[in-house]
Amino acid sequence: MLFGGKLNLPKFGFSGNPEGLARKGGWGALLIGILFALAFCPTSGVFYFGMLIPMSATVTAGYFLPIVFAVATALPVLIVAWILAFSVQQMGTVYGKMQVIQKWLNLIVGVLFLLIGIYYCYIMYS
Numbered sequence: 001m002l003f004g005g006k007l008n009l010p011k012f013g014f015s016g017n018p019e020g021l022a023r024k025g026g027w028g029a030l031l032i033g034i035l036f037a038l039a040f041c042p043t044s045g046v047f048y049f050g051m052l053i054p055m056s057a058t059v060t061a062g063y064f065l066p067i068v069f070a071v072a073t074a075l076p077v078l079i080v081a082w083i084l085a086f087s088v089q090q091m092g093t094v095y096g097k098m099q100v101i102q103k104w105l106n107l108i109v110g111v112l113f114l115l116i117g118i119y120y121c122y123i124m125y126s
Helices: 018-022 026-040 042-058 064-125
Strands: none
Touching (some): 042 064
């Protein structure tokens, strides 16, 4: 990751223009979704194609397993997207409150670290 830009790896035909893909309608949206899925969840492909599909082929009524997998992986994404969409307007208020809480937590953790350091010095040298 550190020197990944300096490696001369082959390109896969995506020029980094998601706006152009979005204008292509449903197929462009599908391609963007596939690219995001491969970028953010590379282990999902292993779980899906390496474990779930062979398992669903051997189990009775296994065609439900990919549906359950899709719902179970989509729910956290939908919940986070919903929280982000409806909480952006409250972000300034929350950020102000977090600064006050952070100031107090910094003070408490600093005092706690000092007390723990004094305690360990007392144990080591007495």
